[in-house]
Amino acid sequence: MANDPTVTIINNANGSRHEYPLKFGSLGPGAIDISSLYRESGVFTYDPGFMATASCHSAITFIDGDQGVLLYRGYPIEQLAARASFLEVAYLLYYGELPDEKQLGEFEQIIMRHTMINENLKDFLDGFHYDAHPMAILCGVVGSLSAFYHDSIDVNNPRYREVSAHRLIAKLPTIAAASYKHYIGEPFMYPRNDLRYCANFLYMMFATPCADYEPSLIAEKALNLLFILHADHEQNASTSTVRLAGSSGANPFACIAAGIASLWGPAHGGANEAVLDMLTEIGHVDNVPKFIARAKDKDDSFRLMGFGHRVYKNYDPRAKIIREVCHQVLAELADNKNPLFDLALELERIALEDEYFVERKLYPNVDFYSGIIYQALGIPRSMFTVMFALARTVGWVSHWTEMMSDSALRIGRPRQIYHGSPPRDYVPISKR
Numbered sequence: 491m492a493n494d495p496t497v498t499i500i501n502n503a504n505g506s507r508h509e510y511p512l513k514f515g516s517l518g519p520g521a522i523d524i525s526s527l528y529r530e531s532g533v534f535t536y537d538p539g540f541m542a543t544a545s546c547h548s549a550i551t552f553i554d555g556d557q558g559v560l561l562y563r564g565y566p567i568e569q570l571a572a573r574a575s576f577l578e579v580a581y582l583l584y585y586g587e588l589p590d591e592k593q594l595g596e597f598e599q600i601i602m603r604h605t606m607i608n609e610n611l612k613d614f615l616d617g618f619h620y621d622a623h624p625m626a627i628l629c630g631v632v633g634s635l636s637a638f639y640h641d642s643i644d645v646n647n648p649r650y651r652e653v654s655a656h657r658l659i660a661k662l663p664t665i666a667a668a669s670y671k672h673y674i675g676e677p678f679m680y681p682r683n684d685l686r687y688c689a690n691f692l693y694m695m696f697a698t699p700c701a702d703y704e705p706s707l708i709a710e711k712a713l714n715l716l717f718i719l720h721a722d723h724e725q726n727a728s729t730s731t732v733r734l735a736g737s738s739g740a741n742p743f744a745c746i747a748a749g750i751a752s753l754w755g756p757a758h759g760g761a762n763e764a765v766l767d768m769l770t771e772i773g774h775v776d777n778v779p780k781f782i783a784r785a786k787d788k789d790d791s792f793r794l795m796g797f798g799h800r801v802y803k804n805y806d807p808r809a810k811i812i813r814e815v816c817h818q819v820l821a822e823l824a825d826n827k828n829p830l831f832d833l834a835l836e837l838e839r840i841a842l843e844d845e846y847f848v849e850r851k852l853y854p855n856v857d858f859y860s861g862i863i864y865q866a867l868g869i870p871r872s873m874f875t876v877m878f879a880l881a882r883t884v885g886w887v888s889h890w891t892e893m894m895s896d897s898a899l900r901i902g903r904p905r906q907i908y909h910g911s912p913p914r915d916y917v918p919i920s921k922r
């Protein structure tokens with residue numbers, strides 16, 4: 491717009507000088523709109539890891555990394571974690587407003603009516619090796635859903651987009667629990683539509699056909715909180731993966747499968763499983779200094795898993811909440827005994843007194859304590875990232891829908907700085 495503030499870029503290499511508008515949203519830093527840069531000046535920008543790149547406009551989640559602020563559609567995560575249900579937050583993230591009682595009731599009914607998966611998917615699940623990692627199963631099965639819903643994945647049809655989002659939110663718990671049952675060799679449990687979302691997931695995870703099972707309220711409340719905390723987080727690696735896949739017009743199930751694949755990495759959602767492996771390897775508080783030294787050693791690839799964050803240069807607000815819930819859950823489920831939690835608390839204390847971590851503003855992130863709770867709920871480590879993916883599906887489908895509803899959507903196609911060979915002619919093999 492004509493009265494937008496501008497930034498002038500002077501190219502000293504060729505003396506060109508161009509002005510670019512500075513765009514601002516409702517909160518947070520502005521961004522230089524450089525969409526015409528290459529056309530006008532023949533150069534690209536270079537920002538590996540997108541440290542300073544805004545890839546899109548979004549109204550879903552806001553993070554202030556310096557202040558440790560996280561807002562879902564403007565609501566502070568602390569308030570939603572303390573007072574909302576996960577499906578209430580799912581409605582908020584997807585539709586943009588908190589639901590009234592009627593809207594929430596209808597939404598819960600819709601979601602619970604989509605929880606079953608096609609019976610043929612059970613054959614697909616049985617095709618996996620008995621000890622296949624549940625994330626491998628989740629990635630494959632979610633991607634295969636497009637084979638069952640080819641009649642309603644016209645990504646340009648808003649109603650089909652909404653139905654696909656409902657199906658994904660509803661079916662992820664069923665597929666996640668089924669991947670666990672496959673892993674432990676127990677029969678698959680069908681969803682129960684008389685149970686609330688988190689209770690139903692616990693039922694599908696831990697019930698068997700041989701005995702009655704009622705999910706514990708403590709476990710349901712803990713899951714509800716953890717799912718809210720993991721539901722969305724702006725343009726993180728997996729959400730950006732979903733957006734880039736979706737920008738080509740790929741179907742929503744394929745896009746979410748791509749997000750699951752990206753989340754699996756230990757630098758991202760795979761960190762929650764890696765934290766428990768790390769705490770187990772450390773074993774005792776006497777070993778903490780040795781591992782802290784390894785984390786600081788540039789020649790050692792070891793990193794303190796669950797520590798550090800691209801955006802938070804303050805305590806991750808989600809980690810603060812989860813640490814408090816750890817105390818409550820362990821008090822109620824494990825009479826306060828959990829040596830790994832004690833070790834985690836001591837590791838955090840020592841790290842946060844160490845100049846290396848303080849200087850780099852490395853604090854515990856969402857993954858540092860979450861596994862302690864999952865373990866206390868009887869969920870195995872191999873399922874920790876599956877839990878993350880289950881909750882983050884709400885954020886992924888919300889971002890996918892926001893992007894697909896934008897008439898200005900174009901396929902994402904970054905460029906590069908080329909360091910390869912200049913043009914050269916083919917050499918016959920006899921002359922090589």
Ligand code: SDX
Pocket residue numbers: 539722723725726727756757758759761785786792793794795796797798799800801850852855856857
């Ligand atoms: C999630 O983006 C999101 O929002 C993600 C997420 C979400 O909700 O979607 O919040 C979920 O992925 C949380 C992060 C989970 N990952 C981990 O816990 C893995 C351990 N953390 C790191 O790998 C790292 O901190 C990242 C990947 C999280 C962030 O990496 P950055 O922003 O690229 O930071 P960096 O690697 O450039 O580190 C800056 C410095 C480096 O040292 P110097 O080169 O300056 O000397 O800090 C050091 C790093 O070596 N450092 C660490 C460290 N993390 C960073 N050193 C030891 N242990 C660590 N964990």
